Amino acid sequence: MKINTWFGVLDLGSNGELLTSELFPKTVRELALRSLSLKDSRQNLPPEGFDLATAAIECGFADSFSEYYSLLHEVTLESVKIQVSEALTPDQRVIQAVEALDDINETTNSLSERLFEWYGGYFPESGLIGEALAAFIVKYGSRENISPEDPIYLRARDSMGARLEAADEVLLKGFAESVCSLYERRKHVEAYIESSMETLAPNLTMLAGPMLGARLISIAGSLEKLASFPSSTIQVIGANKALFKHLRARAPSPKHGVIYSHPIINTSPWWVRGKVARALAAKLSLAARIDFYSAKKDPSLAGKLEEKVRKLRAENPRPPQKRQEGRAKPKKKRRK
Amino acid sequence: MPEIRLLSEGIFELTKDKKQLSTLSLDPGKVVYGEKLISVEGSEYRTWDPRRSKLGAMVLKKFDIPFRKDSKVLYLGASSGTTVSHVSDIVSEGAVYSVEFAPRSMRDFIGLASRRKNIFPILADAGKPDSYAHIVEPVDVIFQDVAQPNQAEIAARNASRFLKKDGYLLLSIKARSIDTAASPREIFKEEVKKLEQAFEPGFEILTARELLPYHEDHLGVLAKLKE
Numbered sequence: 001m002k003i004n005t006w007f008g009v010l011d012l013g014s015n016g017e018l019l020t021s022e023l024f025p026k027t028v029r030e031l032a033l034r035s036l037s038l039k040d041s042r043q044n045l046p047p048e049g050f051d052l053a054t055a056a057i058e059c060g061f062a063d064s065f066s067e068y069y070s071l072l073h074e075v076t077l078e079s080v081k082i083q084v085s086e087a088l089t090p091d092q093r094v095i096q097a098v099e100a101l102d103d104i105n106e107t108t109n110s111l112s113e114r115l116f117e118w119y120g121g122y123f124p125e126s127g128l129i130g131e132a133l134a135a136f137i138v139k140y141g142s143r144e145n146i147s148p149e150d151p152i153y154l155r156a157r158d159s160m161g162a163r164l165e166a167a168d169e170v171l172l173k174g175f176a177e178s179v180c181s182l183y184e185r186r187k188h189v190e191a192y193i194e195s196s197m198e199t200l201a202p203n204l205t206m207l208a209g210p211m212l213g214a215r216l217i218s219i220a221g222s223l224e225k226l227a228s229f230p231s232s233t234i235q236v237i238g239a240n241k242a243l244f245k246h247l248r249a250r251a252p253s254p255k256h257g258v259i260y261s262h263p264i265i266n267t268s269p270w271w272v273r274g275k276v277a278r279a280l281a282a283k284l285s286l287a288a289r290i291d292f293y294s295a296k297k298d299p300s301l302a303g304k305l306e307e308k309v310r311k312l313r314a315e316n317p318r319p320p321q322k323r324q325e326g327r328a329k330p331k332k333k334r335r336k
Numbered sequence: 337m338p339e340i341r342l343l344s345e346g347i348f349e350l351t352k353d354k355k356q357l358s359t360l361s362l363d364p365g366k367v368v369y370g371e372k373l374i375s376v377e378g379s380e381y382r383t384w385d386p387r388r389s390k391l392g393a394m395v396l397k398k399f400d401i402p403f404r405k406d407s408k409v410l411y412l413g414a415s416s417g418t419t420v421s422h423v424s425d426i427v428s429e430g431a432v433y434s435v436e437f438a439p440r441s442m443r444d445f446i447g448l449a450s451r452r453k454n455i456f457p458i459l460a461d462a463g464k465p466d467s468y469a470h471i472v473e474p475v476d477v478i479f480q481d482v483a484q485p486n487q488a489e490i491a492a493r494n495a496s497r498f499l500k501k502d503g504y505l506l507l508s509i510k511a512r513s514i515d516t517a518a519s520p521r522e523i524f525k526e527e528v529k530k531l532e533q534a535f536e537p538g539f540e541i542l543t544a545r546e547l548l549p550y551h552e553d554h555l556g557v558l559a560k561l562k563e
Contacts, residue, residue: 004470005470006470006471035470035471038470039460039467039468040467042466042467045466045469045470046469046470048496048497048498049474049500050473050474051473051474052470052471052472052473053473069431069453069454070453072456072471073453073454073455073456076449076456076457076458076471077446077449077450077457079458079459080442080445080446080449080457080458080459081446083439083442083459084439084442084443084446084459087439087440244516247516247517248516248517
């Protein structure tokens with residue numbers, strides 16, 4: 001009986017005695033690679049309770065237990081290092097980018113608000129917010145530096161804001177520069193996600209758009225996991241709170257999670273949104289599966305989804321009516 | 337000078353101002369996860385927080401800890417190695433085969449594993465023991481702390497392949513990863529039944545105690561194979 005071990009292939013007799021052995025080269029890298037390839041083989045497994053360490057010494061692979069364990073330590077370590085470095089797959093990179101984007105958005109929003117409050121003391125009439133305000137401050141600093149040709153010159157001249165001292169101006173300009181560069185960074189990250197999604201998951205990107213597609217992968221954990229989800233799960237991804245409230249208590253089930261941001265849902269009238277969400281989730285799950293298992297683009301998916309949604313909208317042109325009075329039924333609570 | 341009391345082989349209780357669970361460090365001078373190092377007469381002890389380790393909690397809940405200094409251990413659910421580091425201290429002349437499924441946790445674990453000769457890291461699914469059968473030898477103890485719904489099944493599969501006839505299983509069952517809505521008591525009953533009956537030869541449960549107040553909704557189980 002042949003058995004596979006991390007140090008070689010052993011041939012055992014009927015009583016478990018060692019007959020012959022074919023040992024692997026005794027270098028850490030080589031042994032690690034062979035060990036990884038044995039991981040999925042599932043063939044010629046050592047019998048239950050087989051003493052690998054003793055066998056390794058018996059067949060001459062190691063001279064002593066201490067040599068056996070020290071080599072095994074090196075080999076297992078090398079194997080996991082290889083596996084860990086291979087774990088950073090393209091979908092994991094996109095997930096990192098999506099999470100970075102969320103962090104950037106959060107930071108930019110709070111810093112922008114701070115800038116608005118801060119600069120508001122010096123030029124409350126500017127009427128600028130966000131990126132435009134940051135760019136303005138970087139360009140001019142104090143409102144006194146605005147040239148007469150600028151359309152907001154008059155507003156700046158007559159402003160009730162305080163005078164901006166030189167030291168404060170330096171501080172504010174620097175702060176505004178940081179905010180500007182964050183907006184810039186956001187565009188970079190978005191562009192990266194868009195281009196990677198196009199190669200990583202073309203079908204998902206076609207149906208959901210790169211941002212929503214990337215977000216779905218990010219919440220699922222990987223493209224493989226997303227592809228293995230039933231479409232009913234994809235439909236409510238991101239609606240955890242509502243879903244668990246539904247499962248634990250009597251709350252209504254959520255109709256949609258993050259896929260709500262898809263224009264096909266949020267431009268639909270409220271009474272078909274649930275149906276549209278279901279149709280969209282079904283096609284998204286198909287798309288994710290095609291992307292993970294074949295990676296070929298299937299343009300017909302988008303048409304089928306559109307067709308389905310058109311049908312849903314045509315079938316439900318008006319909001320559901322309340323029951324006729326004759327058949328008395330207690331008032332139905334409208335679901336939110 | 338703190339007073340030292342031996343709780344189990346390799347596991348100590350240091351008392352100075354308060355009682356502190358600790359192990360004798362195998363890798364002196366190194367802090368693994370922010371624990372305190374206490375030197376007593378040339379030996380360095382690492383404190384062990386039972387709130388961060390199911391095994392630590394089991395020690396304080398008076399489980400008979402089956403680790404000896406030359407024990408071979410199969411540790412399922414190594415995570416980033418907080419508890420593995422203490423097991424590695426305890427079985428200083430033994431081996432800890434540490435299985436973890438998440439590459440992210442393994443990344444943090446590698447640093448620890450590379451400094452301790454008795455740790456053998458394995459990145460694999462603990463539910464598929466065949467995938468590491470070419471590496472792991474028969475062991476004296478299986479310690480399992482995986483947050484999976486089929487915990488009992490995972491324990492059974494690994495025990496039937498790797499556990500020596502007179503070996504022990506130490507298991508931490510997390511109710512919340514089996515069913516988020518059902519009552520923990522009911523789940524524990526179910527899981528213990530599964531351990532006793534679901535496979536051949538089945539486990540004989542020696543101790544089963546909840547790990548309160550250190551961990552909520554967790555049951556610690558010490559078992560051995562039925563004869």
